[in-house]
Amino acid sequence: xxxxxxxxxxxxxxxxxxxxxxxxxxxxxxxxxxxxxxxxxxxxxxxxxxxxxxxxxxxxxxxxxxxxxxxxxxxxxxxxxxxxxxxxxxxxxxxxxxxxxxxxxxxxxxxxxxxxxxxxxxxxxxxxxxxxxxxxxxxxxxxxxxxxxxxxxxxxxxxxxxxxxxxxxxxxxxxxxxxxxxxxxxxxxxxxxxxxxxxxxxxxxxxxxxxxxxxxxxxxxxxxxxxxxxxxxxxxxxxxxxxxxxxxxxxxxxxxxxxxxxxxxxxxxxxxxxxxxxxxxxxxxxxxxxxxxxxxxxxxxxxxxxxxxxxxxxxxxxxxxxxxxxxxxxxxxxxxxxxxxxxxx
Amino acid sequence: xxxxxxxxxxxxxxxxxxxxxxxxxxxxxxxxxxxxxxxxxxxxxxxxxxxxxxxxxxxxxxxxxxxxxxxxxxxxxxxxxxxxxxxxxxxxxxxxxxxxxxxxxxxxxxxxxxxxxxxxxxxxxxxxxxxxxxxxxxxxxxxxxxxxxxxxxxxxxxxxxxxxxxxxxxxxxxxxxxxxxxxxxxxxxxxxxxxxxxxxxxxxxxxxxxxxxxxxxxxxxxxxxxxxxxxxxxxxxxxxxxxxxxxxxxxxxxxxxxxxxxxxxxxxxxxxxxxxxxxxxxxxxxxxxxxxxxxxxxxxxxxxxxxxxxxxxxxxxxxxxxxxxxxxxxxxxxxxxxxxxxxxxxxxxxxxxxxxxxxxxxxxxxxxxxxxxxxxxxxxxxxxxxxxxxxxxxxxxxxxxxxxxxxxxxxxxxxxxxxxxxxxxxxxxxxxxxxxxxxxxxxxxxxxxxxxxxxxxxxxxxxxxxxxxxxxxxxxxxxxxxxxxxxxxxxxxxxxxxxxxxxxxxxxxxxxx
Numbered sequence: 001x002x003x004x005x006x007x008x009x010x011x012x013x014x015x016x017x018x019x020x021x022x023x024x025x026x027x028x029x030x031x032x033x034x035x036x037x038x039x040x041x042x043x044x045x046x047x048x049x050x051x052x053x054x055x056x057x058x059x060x061x062x063x064x065x066x067x068x069x070x071x072x073x074x075x076x077x078x079x080x081x082x083x084x085x086x087x088x089x090x091x092x093x094x095x096x097x098x099x100x101x102x103x104x105x106x107x108x109x110x111x112x113x114x115x116x117x118x119x120x121x122x123x124x125x126x127x128x129x130x131x132x133x134x135x136x137x138x139x140x141x142x143x144x145x146x147x148x149x150x151x152x153x154x155x156x157x158x159x160x161x162x163x164x165x166x167x168x169x170x171x172x173x174x175x176x177x178x179x180x181x182x183x184x185x186x187x188x189x190x191x192x193x194x195x196x197x198x199x200x201x202x203x204x205x206x207x208x209x210x211x212x213x214x215x216x217x218x219x220x221x222x223x224x225x226x227x228x229x230x231x232x233x234x235x236x237x238x239x240x241x242x243x244x245x246x247x248x249x250x251x252x253x254x255x256x257x258x259x260x261x262x263x264x265x266x267x268x269x270x271x272x273x274x275x276x277x278x279x280x281x282x283x284x285x286x287x288x289x290x291x292x293x294x295x296x297x298x299x300x301x302x303x304x305x306x307x308x309x310x311x312x313x314x315x316x317x318x319x320x321x322x323x324x325x326x327x328x329x330x331x332x333x334x335x336x337x338x339x340x341x342x343x344x345x
Numbered sequence: 346x347x348x349x350x351x352x353x354x355x356x357x358x359x360x361x362x363x364x365x366x367x368x369x370x371x372x373x374x375x376x377x378x379x380x381x382x383x384x385x386x387x388x389x390x391x392x393x394x395x396x397x398x399x400x401x402x403x404x405x406x407x408x409x410x411x412x413x414x415x416x417x418x419x420x421x422x423x424x425x426x427x428x429x430x431x432x433x434x435x436x437x438x439x440x441x442x443x444x445x446x447x448x449x450x451x452x453x454x455x456x457x458x459x460x461x462x463x464x465x466x467x468x469x470x471x472x473x474x475x476x477x478x479x480x481x482x483x484x485x486x487x488x489x490x491x492x493x494x495x496x497x498x499x500x501x502x503x504x505x506x507x508x509x510x511x512x513x514x515x516x517x518x519x520x521x522x523x524x525x526x527x528x529x530x531x532x533x534x535x536x537x538x539x540x541x542x543x544x545x546x547x548x549x550x551x552x553x554x555x556x557x558x559x560x561x562x563x564x565x566x567x568x569x570x571x572x573x574x575x576x577x578x579x580x581x582x583x584x585x586x587x588x589x590x591x592x593x594x595x596x597x598x599x600x601x602x603x604x605x606x607x608x609x610x611x612x613x614x615x616x617x618x619x620x621x622x623x624x625x626x627x628x629x630x631x632x633x634x635x636x637x638x639x640x641x642x643x644x645x646x647x648x649x650x651x652x653x654x655x656x657x658x659x660x661x662x663x664x665x666x667x668x669x670x671x672x673x674x675x676x677x678x679x680x681x682x683x684x685x686x687x688x689x690x691x692x693x694x695x696x697x698x699x700x701x702x703x704x705x706x707x708x709x710x711x712x713x714x715x716x717x718x719x720x721x722x723x724x725x726x727x728x729x730x731x732x733x734x735x736x737x738x739x740x741x742x743x744x745x746x747x748x749x750x751x752x753x754x755x756x757x758x759x760x761x762x763x764x765x766x767x768x769x770x771x772x773x774x775x776x777x778x779x780x781x782x783x784x785x786x787x788x789x790x791x792x793x794x795x796x797x798x799x800x801x802x803x804x805x806x807x808x809x810x811x812x813x814x815x816x817x818x819x820x821x822x823x824x825x826x827x828x829x830x831x832x833x834x835x836x837x838x839x840x841x842x843x844x845x846x847x848x849x850x851x852x853x854x855x856x857x858x
Contacts, residue, residue, distance in 0.1 A: 062669065064425075102666040105425055105762040105828070106499050109666040109788055123670040124796065128789040133425035305608075330600070330651055 034069070035076045037131045041110045042080035044127045045097065048114055055095040055114070057088040063103035066290060066300060067275050070101055073110070093117055107132060146265040146272065146341045148287055148304040150324070154178070154187070154194055154336035162217035162312040163323035163336050166229055168242050176323070177240075178336065179218065179231060182207060184246055200246035206233045218314050227317045261315050263289070263322050267343035272301065274322055274339065276310045284329060285310040287339060307335070376822060380838035381549075381565045384588045385572040385580060389546060393517060394505030395471050399770040400757040402705070405612070408504035408760065409831050413550045413566060414455075415507035415519035416558070418446055418465065418486075419498050421762060421826070427498045430558075431460065431508055431520065432486070441493040446486045452557045454510045454518040455525075462486040468508040492785065496763050503762040522561045522834035523550035546570050562822075562837035578815065587817040587838070588831075593652035593708065596813035605816040610663040610827040611654055611809035614757040615704060615712055618775055618804050625691045625698060626751040631725070632802040634683035635698075635752075637676045638723035639716060645808045648715050649708075652813070656806035658795055659771055663827065665764045667792045671799070680723035697726035699749070704756035712807060713754045727752070754807075762828065764791055775804050 045051070057078065061070035077099065078088065086097070096115040101108060107130040115121035153176065154163075162179040176194060178185045183201050187194040208216065216233040229240040231248065238250035261274035272289035286303040287310060308329040315322040322339040390406035391397070392414055397404035418432040432446040452460040465486045466479040473479070478489045488497065500506070509517040526549030550566040572580070577589035581604065591599055591606065599606050617635075619626040626632065641655035654661075655673055662668040684692075692698045698720070702713045710729070717727035730750060755775070761767040765786050771777075777798055786794065798804065814831075816823055819839035825831050 100669070102662070102669070103425070104664060104666040104764060104788070105421060106496060107425075107666065107788065111667065111670065113670065123672075126667070126670055126792065128667060128787075128792055130788050330597075 034073060034131065037110060037129060038073050038076035039080045041099070041112055041127065041129050042077050042084075044129070045112050045114075046081065046085050048125070048127075050116075051085055051114070052095045052116075053085070054087045054089045054091075055097045056091060058096050058098045059100075060098070061101045061277075063101040063108050064303075065101055065103070065108060066288070073101065074099075096121075145267050145299075146289065146301050146343050148274075148289055148301055149340050149342045150287075150304060150306070150337040151340070152335055153323075153338055155328070155331075155333040157333055160311070160325045160334040160336065161233075162314055163325050164218040164229070164314045165316040165321060165323055165338070166242075167316075167318070176336070177218065177229065179216065179233075184231065184240065184248065186246060198244070198246045200240075200248055202231075202233070203238075203248065203250055206231075206236055206238065206250060208233065217312050261313055261322060262319055263315050263339070263341055264319050265289075265341035265343055268341075271319055272341055274313055274315070276313060281309045281311075281327070282329075284308055285326070287313070287324060289341060301341070304339075306337070313339070376562050376837040377840060378560075378562050378564075378837070380563050380841070381567050382563045382588065382820070382833060382836060382838060383586045384566060384568045384833075385577045385586045385590070386568060386570050387572060387574055387577070387590055389570040394507050394509070397505050399760060400774050402613070402756075402758050404504065405758045405760060405829065409829075410548075410568065411504070411507045411509075411519075412521065412830060413523040413833060414517070414521040414525065415509045416521050417501060417506050417508065418469075419502050421499065421502040427502060431465065435498070437494075437497075441495045441497070442491070443487060443489045444494065444497050445482060446488070448484060448486060449557065450484070452520050453555070454520055455553070456510065456512060456518040458510060458518065460508070460520055464510055465508050468510065469506060472505050495785070496765075499762050500766060504760050520557060522553055522556045522558055523566060524553045525549075526551040526565060556834075558834070561834040563833075566833055581815040581817060584817065587820050588833075589815040591813040591815050593649050593810065593813070595815075596652055597650050599813070599815050605818060607814045607816060607823065607825060609812040609814075609825070609829045611656075611661045611811045612759050612829050613810045613812070614656060614659065614661070614759070614771075615709060615807045615810065616656070616659070616755055616757065616775075616804050617700075617716065617807060618753045618755055619802070620749065620751055620753065621803060623749060623751050625696075628687065628691065629802065630683050631687055631691055632805075634680045634687070634723055635720055635725060636802050636805050637674055637680040637683070638719045638725065639805065639807065640675050640719050641673050641807060642675070644712060644715055648711060649808065649810070653808040653810045656809045657799075659798065659804065659806055660764050660768055660791075660795065661759065661809045664759060664762075664767060665791065665795070666788060670792070671796070677723060680725075684724040692720070692725040692727070694726050697728040698751045700727050700729050700752040700754060701732050701748070701750035702729065703732045703753045708810075709754050709756065716754070716807070759828070764788070768795065772798065777801075777803055 059070070059074050061067060063070075065073075081088075088097075095117045098113045098115060098121065100111045100113075102111055103109060110129040110131065112127040113121045113123060114125065159181055160178055161181065164177050166175050166177055167173065168175050173188065175197070176187045178187070183199050185196060186198040188197045189195075216231075218229065218231060229242065231238040231240060236250055238248045241247040241249065262271040263274060264271045268291065270291045272291045275288045275290060277283075277285040285306045285308065287306060288303045289301040291299050306324065306326050308327045310324050310326055311334075312325040313322055320340070324337040324339050326335045326337055327333070328335050386406055388403060388406055390403055390410055392407055392410035394407070394411055394415075397407055416431050418430060419435075420428045420430045422428050429449075431449050431452065433449045434447045435444060437444045446462075446465075448460060448462045448465055454460060454464070458464065462481045462483075462485055466481060469486075470479055473488070476490055476492065477494075480487045480489070488494070494500075507519070509519045512518055547567065547569045550568070552561045552564050554560050569586075572589075574590070574592045574595055577586060578591065578595045578599065580586035581589045581599075582602075596606060596608070619632055621627045641657070645651065645653040645655045657671040657673045658665065658668040660668060690696055700713055700717060702709045710731070713729045717729050720727045730748070757771050757774070759767055761770065768791060778801065799806075812829055814825075821837050821839070822835050824835050
């Protein structure tokens with residue numbers, strides 16, 4: 001008396017199915033199809049009338065394609081245009097070539113729109129190119145073994161830049177560190193919820209009027225033991241000294257590194273990488289986890305919708321959870337969510 | 346140029362390198378068989394796909410019932426991949442003019458009749474366009490057309506293309522995961538008719554132990570129709586219902602109360618239609634002024650409390666993929682300029698434009714009032730009138746059935762998974778020009794067609810609204826499609842005496858820094 005079909009199938013069965021599929025459709029042939037689409041788009045762009053000699057490339061993935069496949073497409077697209085009629089530069093006053101990945105139930109769409117300098121884009125000149133979903137590499141397997149869960153820990157109306165959970169001291173007591181525009185705040189769990197146990201102002205040299213995505217946050221945990229909590233902001237790196245009082249040492253320059261968003265699932269021997277959506281600050285975002293192994297293919301969890309844009313996503317050093325900072329579009333509050341992977345139902 | 350295959354594999358390898366040390370394995374919780382899933386719906390519905398009218402909420406509700414009882418030739422998974430259902434395989438000629446579907450063997454309808462290609466053809470004949478010819482080739486069903494059908498699989502994966510068998514007396518037999526149970530409104534001994542027009546009827550669907558797709562986890566699904574929205578919300582809170590429909594205001598309340606909710610992709614369009622047979626509405630300057638006066642963002646953000654999205658196109662982004670390219674146009678100054686150039690008696694106080702609310706429910710009336718307010722700010726006087734028999738939850742495509750009105754506020758429930766098919770259906774229902782040219786068009790052509798339709802401003806999209814569903818904590822494996830399919834056969838319930846495994850909702854712990 002069990003459902004014998006369209007049930008979540010065991011991982012082993014999925015792997016077998018994957019291997020069987022791979023024997024028919026090699027990743028290379030699928031990738032070639034994607035490459036073809038990117039090349040076709042590049043050719044259509046190159047044929048645009050009034051094509052400027054240089055432009056800024058704005059690449060956005062609004063589709064369900066994972067970010068690394070978007071990167072593959074982008075790379076193929078820029079390679080196809082390299083040495084051609086247009087070169088890509090970083091210049092705010094240059095024309096913008098907007099390439100957007102979008103999707104429908106049937107297709108992935110590649111859409112290119114040229115926006116002249118200091119003029120609105122003309123959507124009637126948009127180039128739309130369809131990629132059949134069957135061309136998406138079959139090595140992408142939707143994982144039924146794990147799913148993402150979130151738990152709201154905190155919310156406040158004032159902006160938050162990043163958050164991280166950190167085990168402190170000999171007791172390894174877990175604390176929640178939050179980064180605001182001008183201070184570092186520590187909270188610890190209590191019976192009534194989270195309670196602020198300390199804070200430290202950020203030095204003036206760190207402050208930015210409006211930090212953009214990726215400009216401020218908790219930095220890569222250095223490979224020392226015990227791990228070191230760092231803050232990365234305004235191209236500077238500050239080491240956080242933990243204790244009853246928080247202190248910051250901001251001598252170092254940033255190395256640009258950001259903590260890898262890897263977290264473990266109880267049912268998986270490999271960790272999952274956390275991915276987020278487009279980063280558009282006016283739209284709801286999602287979090288998805290992917291894991292990959294050469295012999296098993298690439299596995300994705302279902303997406304978890306968030307109530308607003310994900311502004312920061314930082315894994316704790318132990319890799320069993322991450323903290324997502326989300327601006328709730330409904331309330332306007334900044335929310336702190338603990339992200340974990342769960343298995344089964 | 347160097348193939349990116351190597352870079353693709355390098356990407357995979359890179360991700361592999363990110364993989365970290367093993368973690369201990371734990372057992373996943375097994376689904377449980379048993380229990381009755383209690384569903385409440387606001388309107389009655391018919392599971393008979395032959396009775397559905399495209400674009401209506403009734404057909405969407407009917408499709409949910411039909412999915413319990415019937416099956417389609419093919420299905421679509423969440424990632425856009427066609428999956429075999431009653432057809433186990435298919436082939437087509439290079440020109441997509443002829444498709445051949447091999448029918449799954451060994452399946453019986455609920456009345457015991459074996460499923461054959463002939464039965465499938467009989468079921469699909471009334472549902473497919475007349476230009477599609479059905480024939481039998483051995484054990485296979487063949488669909489042919491003079492025009493290419495490259496997207497036929499996607500078309501067949503959507504409502505209303507269910508395969509069911511008409512029984513004497515009007516009942517229908519299916520091959521789905523559930524059977525009609527003993528309930529007064531379930532007509533026919535072996536049939537599957539859920540044709541109740543009783544506003545408060547209740548149907549019970551029993552698990553089909555012989556379903557080819559496997560027995561569902563729950564023993565039964567009990568569907569109660571005609572339950573007012575507030576009552577559904579209350580029943581969910583009190584544990585008297587497991588799955589309820591939430592109106593936008595109640596969806597917001599549910600979220601704020603910490604209740605478990607699910608929201609689909611935007612599925613219902615609200616739009617304005619001009620009746621160009623009337624002089625004022627025939628003037629393109631008036632239509633443009635009207636269009637520019639509308640503040641879509643405040644309709645979605647303020648009036649509907651962000652439970653809807655402003656609509657700049659007739660098709661939503663999830664279906665067309667290009668809607669984001671069309672910007673919303675609100676320009677009150679330009680609207681006033683256009684108004685000033687119009688004849689003084691157009692949309693004046695003495696002869697205001699009549700805006701008739703044809704869409705059912707309270708929400709359209711609110712939208713209409715907001716439209717009138719926006720228009721007045723541009724100097725266009727609007728009088729909102731209700732449609733005759735406005736309580737009827739149906740879309741009226743025929744303006745002649747009511748008193749004349751320059752404008753109508755209508756709703757459209759998307760049901761197809763093909764943008765071209767949907768645009769054709771919608772344009773035909775809205776009496777828009779060039780209504781039959783979208784099917785088979787690619788995205789670039791569709792974009793051009795829709796831009797042309799929008800440019801004529803015969804129809805002005807206002808907002809698109811998703812569907813929100815409230816869920817009891819005891820419901821597991823709720824895995825609906827974002828386009829609204831509920832997939833109740835996959836859901837299972839906690840044991841009656843077991844505490845919910847989902848944490849009790851509530852406000853998060855925490856203090857303000």
